Structure formats: structure tokens, C-alpha cells
Amino acid sequence: MSNKILTKKALIPGQTSMLVLDCPQIAKKAKPGNFVILRIHEKGERIPLTIADTDKEAGTITIVYLVVGKSSALLETLNEGDTILDVCGPLGKPTHIEKSGTVICVGGGTGIAAMHHIAKGHHLAGNHVVAIVGARSKNMLLFCTELGFFCPELLIATDDGSSGHKGFVTDLLRERLEQDKDVAEVVAIGPVPMMEAVAKVTEPFGVKTTVSLNSIMVDGVGMCGACRCSVGGETKFACVDGPEFDGHEVDFNELKMRLTQYKEQEDLSMQMFRSCNCHGE
Amino acid sequence: MVNKQNFTPTRTPMPEQPADVRNKNFSEVALGYSKEEAMAEAARCLQCKKPLCQKGCPVEIDIKSFIKHLADGDIPSAYRVIKETNALPAVCGRVCPQESQCEGSCILGKKYEPVAIGRLERFVADSFDSDSACEMITGHTACSLPNDQFKVACIGSGPSSLTVAGYLAARGVPVTVYEALHEVGGVLIYGIPEFRLPKSIVAREVGALWSKGVTFQPNYVGGKTVTVEDLFEDGFDAVFIGVGAGLPWFLNIPGENLVGVYSANEYLTRINLGRAYDFPNHDTPAPKAKNVAVIGGGNVAMDAARTALRLGAENVYITYRRTQDEMPARLEELHHAIEEGVQLELLTSPIAINGDENSHVKSMTLQVMELGEPDDSGRRRPVAVEGKTKELEVDMVVLAVGTGANPVLLEATPGLDLNKWGYIVTDAETGETSIPNVYAGGDIAGGSATVISAMGAGRRAAKTIAEKLGV
Numbered sequence: 001m002s003n004k005i006l007t008k009k010a011l012i013p014g015q016t017s018m019l020v021l022d023c024p025q026i027a028k029k030a031k032p033g034n035f036v037i038l039r040i041h042e043k044g045e046r047i048p049l050t051i052a053d054t055d056k057e058a059g060t061i062t063i064v065y066l067v068v069g070k071s072s073a074l075l076e077t078l079n080e081g082d083t084i085l086d087v088c089g090p091l092g093k094p095t096h097i098e099k100s101g102t103v104i105c106v107g108g109g110t111g112i113a114a115m116h117h118i119a120k121g122h123h124l125a126g127n128h129v130v131a132i133v134g135a136r137s138k139n140m141l142l143f144c145t146e147l148g149f150f151c152p153e154l155l156i157a158t159d160d161g162s163s164g165h166k167g168f169v170t171d172l173l174r175e176r177l178e179q180d181k182d183v184a185e186v187v188a189i190g191p192v193p194m195m196e197a198v199a200k201v202t203e204p205f206g207v208k209t210t211v212s213l214n215s216i217m218v219d220g221v222g223m224c225g226a227c228r229c230s231v232g233g234e235t236k237f238a239c240v241d242g243p244e245f246d247g248h249e250v251d252f253n254e255l256k257m258r259l260t261q262y263k264e265q266e267d268l269s270m271q272m273f274r275s276c277n278c279h280g281e
Numbered sequence: 282m283v284n285k286q287n288f289t290p291t292r293t294p295m296p297e298q299p300a301d302v303r304n305k306n307f308s309e310v311a312l313g314y315s316k317e318e319a320m321a322e323a324a325r326c327l328q329c330k331k332p333l334c335q336k337g338c339p340v341e342i343d344i345k346s347f348i349k350h351l352a353d354g355d356i357p358s359a360y361r362v363i364k365e366t367n368a369l370p371a372v373c374g375r376v377c378p379q380e381s382q383c384e385g386s387c388i389l390g391k392k393y394e395p396v397a398i399g400r401l402e403r404f405v406a407d408s409f410d411s412d413s414a415c416e417m418i419t420g421h422t423a424c425s426l427p428n429d430q431f432k433v434a435c436i437g438s439g440p441s442s443l444t445v446a447g448y449l450a451a452r453g454v455p456v457t458v459y460e461a462l463h464e465v466g467g468v469l470i471y472g473i474p475e476f477r478l479p480k481s482i483v484a485r486e487v488g489a490l491w492s493k494g495v496t497f498q499p500n501y502v503g504g505k506t507v508t509v510e511d512l513f514e515d516g517f518d519a520v521f522i523g524v525g526a527g528l529p530w531f532l533n534i535p536g537e538n539l540v541g542v543y544s545a546n547e548y549l550t551r552i553n554l555g556r557a558y559d560f561p562n563h564d565t566p567a568p569k570a571k572n573v574a575v576i577g578g579g580n581v582a583m584d585a586a587r588t589a590l591r592l593g594a595e596n597v598y599i600t601y602r603r604t605q606d607e608m609p610a611r612l613e614e615l616h617h618a619i620e621e622g623v624q625l626e627l628l629t630s631p632i633a634i635n636g637d638e639n640s641h642v643k644s645m646t647l648q649v650m651e652l653g654e655p656d657d658s659g660r661r662r663p664v665a666v667e668g669k670t671k672e673l674e675v676d677m678v679v680l681a682v683g684t685g686a687n688p689v690l691l692e693a694t695p696g697l698d699l700n701k702w703g704y705i706v707t708d709a710e711t712g713e714t715s716i717p718n719v720y721a722g723g724d725i726a727g728g729s730a731t732v733i734s735a736m737g738a739g740r741r742a743a744k745t746i747a748e749k750l751g752v
Contacts, residue, residue, distance in 0.1 A: 001500070025501070025507070026506065029506060043562060043563045043564060044563075044564050045563075045564035045566075046555070046565070070564060086463040086499065088463070088500040088502060089505065089506065090506070218551060218555070219461070219471075219550060221461050221462075221502055221687070221689055222528060222689055223527035223528065223546050223550070223687060224529060224544055225529050226547045228538060230538060235531060235533075235537070235538065240687075240689055254538055258538065258640075260540070262566045265560065265561070265569075266566065268561055269561050269566070
């Protein structure tokens, strides 16, 4: 696999970009819900990123990332024509998709990208897909045009009210669920507090709720348990048993705590990267 | 007959880094023989008429012949003999438990110390790099012309697959090895630390296989990126599954998901594959701690404990539910660990890991044990001393309590028979699975064992494949 960056598009300049990568073997196999693990250079770490789209004929996969630390900042320095050293996938269990009626897909921040691939899968399976997307501000919304192509309903929430509802996606979700008693499933992908809030909203309605967990991963193939999480009181590995689980059964507090374990080292790594601007070489 | 003039009852010692130096670095502990030392040790071999050592070796190295060449100072011939049956001699010479294999069978060992076969194999292998390895075997710079009418695939690139690849490549069959991780070698890369097996050594042996016509495809996950079915569709004649037993076991005790609790697989993968010992020059962060408990008594526990010391931990404890005598780790590894400062907490079994207000590990509650009657395996069974527990203050816990079969490939391979533990059922003689022309070997076919037993299984399967293909 060449792993060459064929297209790079800044979605939120300096913060979130979309890359189209030449990975024919992964494109051939990938399904909504799958992710890849990539390593940018010889001294790089392995990081998980959801596959936001695939084009099987062109042999490409699309990934979207938010610059949060050293590795994503380094990724942001790459351009079209550059190559990512290692791209491994497709990993994880694909989203369970069947024709079930109305499915509400909730996406927050960069999670909208992952949500987009799953929403597309539900649409292709014949479901009525309601997309609810949220961001801090209008210019931080992603994939609205693309979602508009196949979602008969597209609801938007922004923290500052610059587009759609002023407030959270959960407000829109509650409203939508109150109007419609026949929602088959709610899918939520985004920051952990958002997914937790979505699960809280859906619980009294008794609607099946699926969340995609973003735990820390190393290998991504089930050999280490770095990504383990508690679901329904049992330990699961997000990389092979998930990443999608029943939102009403996930221990979100444990997940939040485990996500902070390398905070100190992550800050140090980022600081060094910013100060030398040497791309980690 | 013993050559009385040359005979020394004890083996030639191998130089190693002093314990108080090496426990602060990741360089190899054992430094290897010089040529003089190797020849002196080789001279101790009795050249038995019926050599028992060769039977003790799972890949059947003609041990007495290579030692004879070495004793004569003919290192190239010694190398050629070893390479005939062993694709990874520099690895085996370092990590095999020779005391229970070749050296355990050496006749000298009945009265004296056995010949240091592993150290000699290591010396011979270290005398060559990958470039000359090929020429050494065949007399040509390119090893053998691939026999293009056949092709064989291996899934997993650990010791069993590397052996299959080496055996078939030597017979001209092109082999493609698919590896899920970004670096080739399986447990040799992610599991065994640099101070026991330098990664450069593994890279050299893998390089030798490249030069023999083996192709490696990293970042291919068996069952995800590529399935067994795909491989047959692509025209492969046979598939060997050597994916190991990489699924870490946890204990299911309270507190296991606290921050600071790691499987040994995660801890070692970060340090070895991710080179986290070199953070922040390498990007993978290493867990940091002052007081570390490693649970378990095998080689993996020793590796994790010795690694934690090297990363600056003040106290590293190995907690084990039996006594030192029952530990499954190699004696040499246990001694190395103790010399370096690892402390043993024997006859204890963890019952809870306790956290602070931030969900970080702060201590471990241990049940005190005593030894009872022997169990089926002959080892005395640990029994809890009722009501007796103790607290161990630690800020990190590493679980090295074993691994099982990783289901990722198995779930994606319909028709593959598994036993009740989830391992692949194979024919003991041929290594063939319930699917025709699909073979398996190593830990995925037998549960966690040794590098060399995995290589033995690879060799048996490769022999069968070669016979069937008529090469």
C-alpha cells in the first residue's frame, strides 16, 4: 500500500483537515464503523483514526483529524503527495446496520466525520436518517453538505448560535425523540461528555443507543488491552469488541479517567514539537 | 570418550554487563563469546556417536557437526550446518531455554556442566551478517531462484512463520509473510526486550530472509486486511497461520481498569515496539512509576520487571502465588532479575487493586498463600491462608499472568476447527488444520510456549508443504 496523501482539504484551517489516502486493500475491506491505526514516521506512535469514507473503485480511504497533540500536529504538516509510513486496517467491528426505520445519528466536533460514514451506511440500508450535528461555532461544522445529500432531516446546533439551534445537540435530540415515538436507534459519536449526555437523554425513551468509544490504543488488534473499557460491568477491548457499544451500559467516568493517563507526557511531547518545529525528526 | 587433556568440567563463562550498570540501560546483558572462548567451549564437546543433544532440539540442528567445525576454527562451515535447519540462530542462541532442550540432553550434563550449545550457536550466528548469510549457504549472492509455479503465504511474522518462510525459500518457493504490526518478528520485536534480544539481531535475521526471496507485508491484519479465503483466491497454494497467542489475560479482580494497570503485552509493546524507553525522542509514551508490582512468575514477568527497573522505578516487586522453585521462568532470567534488584513477593496472590481519588493505582491487596498438595502438573498447589492479607504500596501494576488465542483471525476463518481453549486443532505430524492446505503452528496451535517450539512446529508444517508441492 502506498499510503500516499492524494487530497488534503482544510476543514477548519490549522485545526481539522481531511485526507484522502491511497490504500486500496483497506478501501476494499472497510465498512462503516471501522478505523485505521497509523504511524507517520519512523519514530512515530500508533494512533487510531476512524475511516470517514471510502471509495472502493479509486482505492482510497478518507480520514479526518483534529490537531490535539504532537502526532496530529505532525500529520497537519504533511501535504498532498506525501506518504504516511504505516496505515493499518480496517480495524474494529463494523457498525451493525439493518433496515430498521428511523435512525438518528448525532455527531459532535471531529466525530461528525465518523458519524457521516455510519449515517451513509444506514441510508444505503434503506433507513430514514436524521442527522444532528453540533459544534462550538458555525465555521467548525463538518460534512453538512455531504450529510445533506442523503439525510432527509439535518439538524444543527452551535454553542454560540451562529448556525441552527443555540445550545447542545442533546436539546435537539430530546425534542426529536418527543415528537417521534418510533425511532429505532440513536448513534452518537463525538467527545466523551457528549456521548454520555446523549445516552442520558435517550435512556428514559428506551431507545437503543450506540456510541463509538475513543479509548487510548496501541496495537488496535486486541493484543494489549490498553483500550479496555467497562460495558455492562464486563471488561471489553474497544479495538476488537467495539469500538461501538451500547451507550446505556458504558462506564463513561472510567473512560474519561483512562483517557487522561498520559497527559503529562502528551504535553511534553507537544511542547518539544512546538519549540523545535522539527517535525519530530 | 572424554579427551582428558582438554577436558574442563565447567563451561566457559560468558562475559556480561555488571548488574548495577545494566539495570540502568537497555543494552544487551550478555556480551557473547570471543573466538578463543568459543573454540575453548567447543572443545569440551565429546562428539557422541549417538548425540542426544540433536534430539533435544526442536529444529534438529546437527549440533555435534557445527561444534566440530567451530572447534577446528572453521566458522563458515559451522554456520552452514546451523542454517540448514534453523532460520534464526542468533535469536535461538539467545532466547531458547537450552537447559530443557539441547543442553538438557547433553551427556556431559549428567556429571558436569553441559556444553554451552546456545552460546556457541549465538557466537557462530553473530559472526555473519545478512549479506553474507546467503552467499554462505549457496555460494551465490542471490540465494535461490524462486520456483514461480508455487507460492505460499504466512499470516503472522513470529518465529513459526519465519521458520516456514526460511525452509520454503531455501527450496525456491516464494513466500509472502503478512504481519499486523508495522515491524516484523512477532514476540521477538514487541515482547522480548532489547536487553535480552537486540532488535538489530532480529532485523538481521529477517534481512537474511528477504535476501532469500521472502516478501514481508507489514500492516496487514489477518482476518481484517486479508483473509485466508482471499489468499486462496489470489492463487496461494498453501497458507500457514502463525498468529501466536497474543490475547492478554486479566484476573477479573476489582480495580483492574484503574490508571496505572497494564497488561504485560501493553507495557512491553510500548517499550519494545514503540521504543518508549527513548521517549520523547520516540513518540510513544512510557508509563512512569516509582513502585511497580508485576504479577506472575514466567519469563514475561521477568522481562516486565527488569524493564521497569531500567525505566527508573525505585522498587520493583514480582508477586507470585507459589515459591521461587515453582516459577516457570528460566532460572537464568530469575537470577538476572534478582541481581539487578527485583524484589520477590512470594506466596501472594492479588485480590484487589486500590486507587486514589483520581482513579490512579495506590496499592494492591495481596492474599497470603501456602503450598498445598501437588496438582495435575505436579506443582504444589497454592492455597489461601484464610484471613491473612497484606497491602503493597505501588503506583503501577503489570499483569503477566498469561495470554490466550486472539480471535480476530479465527472468527474470520469459517471451517477452522478450534479446541476448547480456542486454539487451532492441527495434525500433530503435518501441522495441517481442518481446512485443506491451511497449516498452523506455534502458540496459536498449542498455547503459550517457547520461541523454539514454535519454530519446531513451523518446520514440521513447512516440510509437509514442501513434500506436497514436490520441492
